[in-house]
Amino acid sequence: MNCFSPLHFWRLIPLALTVALVPASQASEYEYLSWKSDLYNGGRIYGKPPQCVDIPNDLKLCHNVGYNQMLLPNLLEHETMAEVKQQAGSWVPLVHKNCHPGTQVFLCSLFAPVCLERPIYPCRWLCEAVRDGCTPIMEAFGFPWPEMLTCHKFPQDDVCIAMSHANATEATKPTGYSPICxxxxxxxxxxxxxxxxxxxxxxxxxxxxxxxxxxxxxxxxxxxxxxxxxxxxxxxxxxxxxxxxxxxxxxxxxxxxxxxxxxxxxxxxxxxxxxxxxxxxxxxxxxxxxxxxxxxxxxxxxxxxxxxxx
Structure with missing residues (x-):
């Protein structure tokens, strides 16, 4: 499996993205922290060995997320890039609505997980903040928060992907957000x-x-x-x-x-x-x-x- 080590990845990622192996309470801007899920067992998921592949330009949800390669299969049980693109495409409009500043980071940590030696999941609080900020918009279009993103599935006290902008844990609206229905x-x-x-x-x-x-x-x-x-x-x-x-x-x-x-x-x-x-x-x-x-x-x-x- 041709994956980056955490140190190698940290050297390559843009300045807008920071990788650190520290507790979530000491977050920088984004953190990629190890947490082993039951989905991975002995370095394999869903019967296929995970591989690092380039994030294609037409994976619009994540093509500018801050890194260039992702694990496949991903953390949502998508085993082919075609399936990833088809499923991820449904979320692009929600990111455009700017319902929470961490929406893209949260979604891409699952749809296009960063290539490290162990799977790394988003923090539960990040899931909850994105859910609370975006659910009102989703409900306006008749869509519930999906079961596959149930927040209690994600780590709370362990290491995980975090985003520590000011007030990122709150369902606050970013600058320029319009309250229009x-x-x-x-x-x-x-x-x-x-x-x-x-x-x-x-x-x-x-x-x-x-x-x-x-x-x-x-x-x-x-x-x-x-x-x-x-x-x-x-x-x-x-x-x-x-x-x-x-x-x-x-x-x-x-x-x-x-x-x-x-x-x-x-x-x-x-x-x-x-x-x-x-x-x-x-x-x-x-x-x-x-x-x-x-x-x-x-x-x-x-x-x-x-x-x-x-």
Missing amino acids: PPCDNEMKTDAILEHMCASEFAFKAKIKEVKRENSDRKVILQKKKKALKLGTLRKKDLKKLVLYLKNGADCPCQQLDNLGNAYLIMGRKVDKQYLLTGIHKWDKSSKEFKKAMKKLKIHKCPAFETVFK
């Missing part, structure tokens, strides 16, 4: 529109008739006339009487819901018995980004969220 992110960027589309089961063009507060949610009542772009499992007869809910959106800003005169690209998905609003963008043909997104929708391949968030 996640589905209402009104940046008319092609990638943002496509991310909302991928997190949605259906999409259509429509105007809004009325918006009401209902407990911690906002109830969005649409006008009858709608132009379907993507129906998923939604039937056309359901489209006529469709009512959407902005999950936990009673108090966060959503500029689109303040202006009921415009037509919007409206996206949603069914969670339990509710239809959730997962994205809303002004239908603006004068916007180059919007036109580009509409064109890309026909060929864009979405990551398979349903295989990850269980």
Whole structure:
């Protein structure tokens, strides 16, 4: 197995990343600290010897994480790079939402673990901080925190991967974070529109008739006339009487819901018995980004969220 030793790795990693073999309470910026999991047994996992491989450029979640090689199989039982890329792709939009500064470090420690002689897992507190910061955004799109990332699985008092920015243990928002309701992110960027589309089961063009507060949610009542772009499992007869809910959106800003005169690209998905609003963008043909997104929708391949968030 051609893996770096801890010392060799420390010499090669960029200055933004620090490797240290010290207790988590004495963290530098990032720490890579040894902890042996039951997943590894005698240097082998899942019946295959772990190997160091280059992190490919199209592994977007981790291609700029601060190191160039990763262990495969990884710590989430993915044995092929194709599987790693398919599963990791579902998490890229969450990193873009900046829900916690440690999100990428936490995820990449599992999807693309650093090459050291023993497997190294993220600290439980880092998992909990990322979970607490990002779960509200995930829930806004109808996704729960997945079982595969249950935080009690990770070490608490042993050595582990840590990130010790100020307040990193808290679910605080990074500089520049906007409190806008996640589905209402009104940046008319092609990638943002496509991310909302991928997190949605259906999409259509429509105007809004009325918006009401209902407990911690906002109830969005649409006008009858709608132009379907993507129906998923939604039937056309359901489209006529469709009512959407902005999950936990009673108090966060959503500029689109303040202006009921415009037509919007409206996206949603069914969670339990509710239809959730997962994205809303002004239908603006004068916007180059919007036109580009509409064109890309026909060929864009979405990551398979349903295989990850269980």
